[in-house]
Amino acid sequence: MQKSCTTTPGTRVTLRGESARELVVVRNNQRVFATVVELYLRRIDFAADGYAQLIRLPQYRFSEVTVDPDHVFGRPRFAHGGSAVDNVIDLFRAGEPVDMVAEEFGLSRDEVEDAIRVATRAAA
DSSP states (O other): OEEEEEOSTTOEEEEESSSGGGEEETTTTEEOOHHHHHHHHTTEEEOTTSSEEEEEOTTOSSSOEEEOTTSGGGOOEETTTOOBHHHHHHHHHTTOOHHHHHHHHTOOHHHHHHHHHHHHHHHO
């Protein structure tokens, strides 16, 4: 099996076989950082057609947040409960206390605080 994707301008990376150890840059046959790539590939579930179906976002510490084109239009959502992360953040930004937001969406306080941490870090 061989899959290709374009990364940075002028660079094409090809997966030869099933493992990240088989990733090479096409123009110079140089191996890619296999251990780093493997860690990220573990976070992705692929559909039968070979495209990414579900991605687990790595920036969250306490909550499992996923992106799946079949749920909430591909927006990040909590795997536990299925609520869109931006809905949780919006309720918090509207002035609701963390515990109330957690109760409203069936999440733990840690999950809500984790989402707030990621949202505020991205905005900074």
